[in-house]
Amino acid sequence: xxxFVLPHxxxxxxxxxxxxxxxxxxxPLAAARAADAVSTADAPPQVPDTIQQRVKACSTCxxxxxxxxxxxxxxxxxxxxxxxxxxxxxxYFQHGLRKYAPMEYTVRQLSPAYMEEIAAYFSAQEAPYxxxxxxxxxxxxxxxxxQLVERGDSTRGxxxxxxxxxxxxxxxxPAMPGLAGLSYDYVSAQIGSWRTHTRAAKSPDCMAIVANRxxxxxxxxxxxxxxxxxxxxxxHAQPAGVEKQxxxxxxxxxxxxxxx
Amino acid sequence: xxxxxxxxxxxxxxxxxxxxxxxxxxxxxxxxSALPQVNAATLRDPALIARGEYLAAVGDCAACHTRKGxxxxxxxxxxxxxxxxxxxxxxxxDPDTGLGRWSFEDFWRALHLGEGRHGELLYPVFSxxxxxxxxxxxxLAIFAYLQSLPPxxxxxxxxxxxxxxxxxxSLAAWRxxxxxxxxxxxxxxxxxxxxxxxxxxQGLGHCNECHATRxxxxxxxxxxxxxxxxxxxxxWYAPDLSVNQGGGLEGWNKGDIVDLLKTGQSTxxxxxxxxxxxxxxxTQHMTDTDLDAIATYLQSLPxxxxxxxxxxxxxxxxxKGAKLYxxxxxxxxxxxxxxxxxxYPPLDGNTSINEPTGINAIRTVLLGGFAxxxxxxxxxxSMPPYxxxxxxxxxxxxxxxxxxSWSNKAPAVRPSDVSVYxxxxxx
Numbered sequence: 001x002x003x004f005v006l007p008h009x010x011x012x013x014x015x016x017x018x019x020x021x022x023x024x025x026x027x028p029l030a031a032a033r034a035a036d037a038v039s040t041a042d043a044p045p046q047v048p049d050t051i052q053q054r055v056k057a058c059s060t061c062x063x064x065x066x067x068x069x070x071x072x073x074x075x076x077x078x079x080x081x082x083x084x085x086x087x088x089x090x091x092y093f094q095h096g097l098r099k100y101a102p103m104e105y106t107v108r109q110l111s112p113a114y115m116e117e118i119a120a121y122f123s124a125q126e127a128p129y130x131x132x133x134x135x136x137x138x139x140x141x142x143x144x145x146x147q148l149v150e151r152g153d154s155t156r157g158x159x160x161x162x163x164x165x166x167x168x169x170x171x172x173x174p175a176m177p178g179l180a181g182l183s184y185d186y187v188s189a190q191i192g193s194w195r196t197h198t199r200a201a202k203s204p205d206c207m208a209i210v211a212n213r214x215x216x217x218x219x220x221x222x223x224x225x226x227x228x229x230x231x232x233x234x235x236h237a238q239p240a241g242v243e244k245q246x247x248x249x250x251x252x253x254x255x256x257x258x259x260x
Numbered sequence: 261x262x263x264x265x266x267x268x269x270x271x272x273x274x275x276x277x278x279x280x281x282x283x284x285x286x287x288x289x290x291x292x293s294a295l296p297q298v299n300a301a302t303l304r305d306p307a308l309i310a311r312g313e314y315l316a317a318v319g320d321c322a323a324c325h326t327r328k329g330x331x332x333x334x335x336x337x338x339x340x341x342x343x344x345x346x347x348x349x350x351x352x353x354d355p356d357t358g359l360g361r362w363s364f365e366d367f368w369r370a371l372h373l374g375e376g377r378h379g380e381l382l383y384p385v386f387s388x389x390x391x392x393x394x395x396x397x398x399x400l401a402i403f404a405y406l407q408s409l410p411p412x413x414x415x416x417x418x419x420x421x422x423x424x425x426x427x428x429x430s431l432a433a434w435r436x437x438x439x440x441x442x443x444x445x446x447x448x449x450x451x452x453x454x455x456x457x458x459x460x461x462q463g464l465g466h467c468n469e470c471h472a473t474r475x476x477x478x479x480x481x482x483x484x485x486x487x488x489x490x491x492x493x494x495x496w497y498a499p500d501l502s503v504n505q506g507g508g509l510e511g512w513n514k515g516d517i518v519d520l521l522k523t524g525q526s527t528x529x530x531x532x533x534x535x536x537x538x539x540x541x542x543t544q545h546m547t548d549t550d551l552d553a554i555a556t557y558l559q560s561l562p563x564x565x566x567x568x569x570x571x572x573x574x575x576x577x578x579x580k581g582a583k584l585y586x587x588x589x590x591x592x593x594x595x596x597x598x599x600x601x602x603x604y605p606p607l608d609g610n611t612s613i614n615e616p617t618g619i620n621a622i623r624t625v626l627l628g629g630f631a632x633x634x635x636x637x638x639x640x641x642s643m644p645p646y647x648x649x650x651x652x653x654x655x656x657x658x659x660x661x662x663x664x665s666w667s668n669k670a671p672a673v674r675p676s677d678v679s680v681y682x683x684x685x686x687x
Contacts, residue, residue, distance in 0.1 A: 044600045045591055047641070056592075057628045057642035060649075074648075095329025102627070102645055105686045109524075109536050109632040114639055 145225025312405025344421030457557025523636030581661025
């Protein structure tokens, strides 16, 4: 404002001093006006140029920091899960391997690179875990759950959950999700979904095999045991290569290494 | 209503029977046409193949001919029509399950005449009613490209249509009514650019297959092109594409159209639903010259007769709608409905809100989602889905509110409409 009149005023020292005085008085006023304008209804909303702002479609259900809905009941937690695992699940929704219409619609238009960025955002979030209620089950059921989690059941060809999901059950980098902190409802629902083919992975689909070897009562047992464990203080996935037990042949991708 | 449909069915059956009796099978009818023989060397020309790849993107062939998560062009996606499902075929050069044994002549018949390799009539969900306008040279390039793909062995399923549609012969009647084969004829009174645009829109781009209203037999009337219509089964509304008075895109300039087709967003609105697929898979890959041509042609579509003032008796709770809007939507779309340029689409004057049915706004509010990822918009912003948070009354109130705010004057919608579209499958 008024810049263009300055050269003319600069003619006399008095005029130029007056101009400076005017500026000193006006500049803050103008600034205040500008600030005002932002808060009036007619100004366009200010939109932060952040990934957090971009993923509002996700955070409305999963929480701004991927904390999930209470108890993971409806919307699972995303915070802290390995980034490669999350990116892969988004791709599975896109390819129809994992089925849930609202997710399929949301991820439909995304590129692999953008899905990786979104996955990295949620993976890097730290949100406190809350323990959710577990239905009361007998001590024998709990014992069966503990057995499956820690040692598996060789008579049914079920390796222990820790053999894949990590000794501390917090997952293994780069892509093995943790089981610690998951609720009873979430674990039982997911295991059910591999049996009803609404969730699947690219071959080898290890969890589909595990899920189908479990008895119905086993699902209750592992879900109850896992849901009752207090979440460990360090929730980060273990570094790759810490698995002590060798993976079963049906869970090893042919092209060396473990999938995912 | 039921009676009326039954009546139509009888008409179809009679027509089908007549056609069966009097039309010889197409193979018998048309002797080998005078197409020059295409030799194998021609088909291996890299320049021809590259042009074919571009044209196949313009025609969006992969969108239908690829199963979700499957190999591109290997077929398998089943297309839903009101008459049943038709799987799109495998277009890779596998000899048994794809086009491996096809000659260019066979391919030309499919694209131009809607006939399969054995003379069987093809279902018009394959957009040959538009593709018939494609030139011989362009068809050859597309064929060369398809033949250059790695063959994939993947048999298609059989179509599952209801009687009488299940009889391919019954299509003879449909075709007599709705299909006029013929390559695009340039209009000498128009510029070269306009003609290119018209060729792309009416032919390979097959825009009219979505952007026009289909009648009860699934046919498109030649008198109503690009005037907008509800896509059967998918239940999205593809708007009128005229930019002139009364048109669905009234006020859009050339730049707006090009931006939308190239990046998935423009200052007038963003692409979503089936149009987001079209942009991501097809139009964003078009050259600037072709996009300009399309925009030029669309700019020339005539003004539309003013819609009669909506005699809608639907009322809604405006206070509730306004409150919901202020609480849930204004942060992004602005209290004034003008959105944020390049980030959030404006709702004031937006085609998707003012379209006659209200479907697009209802479903967008329920589903939310991202604008398509394109080279021009690699990290789009997104809209939250409200299906979980808002019940049918709430959605109807806020959608009716945006349809009757600012300059928008579209009829209100009912909670019962919301409940219908809440359950529409997304594919």
